[in-house]
Amino acid sequence: MMRNLLHAANPLRCTDKSLPPVLVVVAKILALVLIIRGDQPFELYLPYFEFIDSIAAPELFHLALRGMTYTGFVLLFFTPLLRSGCLLVGAAFLIGLLSCRPCLSVAHTYVAALFIILALSSNASGSRLLRLQVVMLYAGACLNKLRDADWWNGQYFETLMVTRHAHELYIATAALFPPMMLSTVMGIITIFVQLALSICFLRRSWYNTGIVLGLTFHGVMIILMNGTFGPFFMAIVISYLAFVEWPEQIQISSEGSVWKQRLQKALSAIDFDRLYHKVHQGGAGPSRLQITLNGRSYYGFAAFQLLVFYNPIIMAFAAFVLTESHFGVFRRFIVLFLLVFFSPLMTRFVEFIQTGSLAKATK
Amino acid sequence: MSKQQLASGKTFSFARFARNWNIGLVLGIVFLLLQAALVIQAQFVNTRYFCWAPHTIQAQYTLRVEIDGKILSEDDVKKRYHLKGFGWEAHSIHNVFALLEQHEETYGKKDQARLTLEYRVNGGDRHTWIWPKQ
Numbered sequence: 001m002m003r004n005l006l007h008a009a010n011p012l013r014c015t016d017k018s019l020p021p022v023l024v025v026v027a028k029i030l031a032l033v034l035i036i037r038g039d040q041p042f043e044l045y046l047p048y049f050e051f052i053d054s055i056a057a058p059e060l061f062h063l064a065l066r067g068m069t070y071t072g073f074v075l076l077f078f079t080p081l082l083r084s085g086c087l088l089v090g091a092a093f094l095i096g097l098l099s100c101r102p103c104l105s106v107a108h109t110y111v112a113a114l115f116i117i118l119a120l121s122s123n124a125s126g127s128r129l130l131r132l133q134v135v136m137l138y139a140g141a142c143l144n145k146l147r148d149a150d151w152w153n154g155q156y157f158e159t160l161m162v163t164r165h166a167h168e169l170y171i172a173t174a175a176l177f178p179p180m181m182l183s184t185v186m187g188i189i190t191i192f193v194q195l196a197l198s199i200c201f202l203r204r205s206w207y208n209t210g211i212v213l214g215l216t217f218h219g220v221m222i223i224l225m226n227g228t229f230g231p232f233f234m235a236i237v238i239s240y241l242a243f244v245e246w247p248e249q250i251q252i253s254s255e256g257s258v259w260k261q262r263l264q265k266a267l268s269a270i271d272f273d274r275l276y277h278k279v280h281q282g283g284a285g286p287s288r289l290q291i292t293l294n295g296r297s298y299y300g301f302a303a304f305q306l307l308v309f310y311n312p313i314i315m316a317f318a319a320f321v322l323t324e325s326h327f328g329v330f331r332r333f334i335v336l337f338l339l340v341f342f343s344p345l346m347t348r349f350v351e352f353i354q355t356g357s358l359a360k361a362t363k
Numbered sequence: 364m365s366k367q368q369l370a371s372g373k374t375f376s377f378a379r380f381a382r383n384w385n386i387g388l389v390l391g392i393v394f395l396l397l398q399a400a401l402v403i404q405a406q407f408v409n410t411r412y413f414c415w416a417p418h419t420i421q422a423q424y425t426l427r428v429e430i431d432g433k434i435l436s437e438d439d440v441k442k443r444y445h446l447k448g449f450g451w452e453a454h455s456i457h458n459v460f461a462l463l464e465q466h467e468e469t470y471g472k473k474d475q476a477r478l479t480l481e482y483r484v485n486g487g488d489r490h491t492w493i494w495p496k497q
Contacts, residue, residue: 005438034434044468046445046462046465046469046470048412050469053449097413101461101462101465102444102445103445104412104454104458104461106415106416106417108419109413110415111393113398117391117393117394119387120387120388120390120391120394121387121388121391122385122387122388124385124388125385125387125388127386127393129388129391129392129395132392132395133395134393136398136399136415137415139402139415140398140402141415141416141419143406144402144405144406144411144414144415144416144419145419147406148419148420150484150485150487152421155485155486155487156420156421156485158485158486159421159423159485160418160421163421163423163486164423164451165420204442207391213369229417234416242380252492253399259488302455312368
């Protein structure tokens, strides 16, 4: 009992009795993003429902919502009541949105919805609800554009990129084509990408395609605009974890070169969930890094990519760097680096450099 | 209801339903269906609320507010409506109309403000919205 409480009190742990590890990672990183950004529920002002105005004075109302949020964060990070924490944070943000008509924000609505969905999820339902939430977001976004002529004739993108943002690179690129052509193509691509994402995330065998397409779509948006649209970028990227098969254990071959042993040691030091399992091999061991997860073996750079990817601490650090405003000027470069680092093409390229052949890095 | 029926579990029991069907999953599906209803409803109205419509339009607007013959400054407009006097709306321009209307019918009713909102949606023609409605 005491041991369980101590384990739960570690904010860096990612195992929980009520939720699968991947959803714990989603909840904690999402909460971390809100804390770094200093996001709070919106203040009471012109609520959608009049009765909300009569509940309490605006100051008291906001204090209660902030109290709910902070209590939620404490439950989420330091106790076994992770789902209750998610419910408090999600409800506080949703009530804040409903209490303030001028504060309408799709980004904060999505964050609130994610926390509520996490609170309603369980080991039995797994990531199903979160997956459907992602599908709902893209299907809704697509449907809202589908019937708008300005998305098909380029008017929307022209206004966004030229009139509103006077985006130099966009204007220069658009000048290479006939008038409105680039804006028309961008509008149509956006509609079809969102449609494709909502379809890809409905079918297990298309999840990976959806993830690559989605990360490229949102990554390009960040690179172009250098903004995160509030907490939206991190929230959508982190919810893609719902489509990833989170390993119960990663076996790393511990023999071989010194750097491999150092890497294994470093990962073990931040492994609070005992995810990594060292495998002793006879002799000098394989010449390349080798890991086994979900019944498949990976070698070399592909193995290294996965070790970095399946590490919640590294993931939290990436979220911190992408969210913290001081790194704002570098954000587009960080996103570009991450997209390139994790791209399958990069795996093939590094493998080619190392081995001189394009042999697959999996078995 | 006989004891035999109860023992065989063939009769409806809410407790058993909740146990077997995972009440969280059911509530989650209800939550998602509610979102779907809002997305569908948005296709038949002009406003866009909670229907996953991020940056669906780009409406540029200028709001002019007159109270007792005095034009409010941009700061005063921001304080009064929590909305910039000059800016962009990314969901629906009808959301701005609804906000201003609600304010003038509730918080600001006693001021008898006269509002003029000039706007262009996605770089289209210039339109004017006036309050009180004529």
